[in-house]
Amino acid sequence: SCRSLKTNSLLILACIATSIWAWAQEPTFAERNLIFSLRNFETGPLWTLAVALFVHANVFHLVGNVLFLFVFGNTLEKSVRSGKLLANFFTGGFLSFIVAPAFLPRGTGMLGASAAIFALAGSVMLVRPLKFSWLFLAPQGLIAMIYFIYNLVLVYQKSRIPGYDPQVAYVAHIIGFITGIPFGIALSSRWKQNFLITLLLLGFYLAIVSGVGRFLFR
Numbered sequence: 001s002c003r004s005l006k007t008n009s010l011l012i013l014a015c016i017a018t019s020i021w022a023w024a025q026e027p028t029f030a031e032r033n034l035i036f037s038l039r040n041f042e043t044g045p046l047w048t049l050a051v052a053l054f055v056h057a058n059v060f061h062l063v064g065n066v067l068f069l070f071v072f073g074n075t076l077e078k079s080v081r082s083g084k085l086l087a088n089f090f091t092g093g094f095l096s097f098i099v100a101p102a103f104l105p106r107g108t109g110m111l112g113a114s115a116a117i118f119a120l121a122g123s124v125m126l127v128r129p130l131k132f133s134w135l136f137l138a139p140q141g142l143i144a145m146i147y148f149i150y151n152l153v154l155v156y157q158k159s160r161i162p163g164y165d166p167q168v169a170y171v172a173h174i175i176g177f178i179t180g181i182p183f184g185i186a187l188s189s190r191w192k193q194n195f196l197i198t199l200l201l202l203g204f205y206l207a208i209v210s211g212v213g214r215f216l217f218r
Helices: 003-023 027-033 038-043 059-079 082-103 114-127 140-160 170-187 191-217
Strands: none
Touching: 003 059, 003 082, 059 082, 059 114, 059 140, 082 114, 082 170, 114 140, 114 170, 114 191, 140 170, 140 191, 170 191
16 A cells, blocks of 8 residues: 555655755765765764665665665565664664774765665565566565675676776675675565575576577577
């Protein structure tokens, strides 16, 4: 029902409204007050830890995150209480912001809900992996695992991989996803079976991709 999805809808609206407002501000104001960095965290504006979750770099960044939040957030909110959705979202986002700088150049700024959404994806993988997404035309457990692996590869291979963007903190996505795993375990008594289902989906997907690749390039 619409009522059951009100919390995730509010998160989506917060991302849109905060981003549009931030884009209207002076760049120096945004850098000091709206983007999370260790420098900002150490010198005073602690609110950047929360505000930066909802501020996005550009329209493409915002639309991409809203689509993923719509899919994974709605699925999780239908399966668990709204409070648990929020706990998952903010824990994943906060931890990624705090831990990721240890793996990034000093002074790196971070913004956007990506890591928080990855936390939701990690949970959905263990709660409802077979929930089909008509937006992405695949089971959501498979989508979550593929994007997690893709980000792992980007972190270790960097510029060798198509789509790599040095401005993106991929390690924060990984931290967010890992943060979502304990939530998924706590929220599902069938998490072991659901994880196995996800691995089987991934194996099936890789077999299809490999078969199509051999057929096209033989």
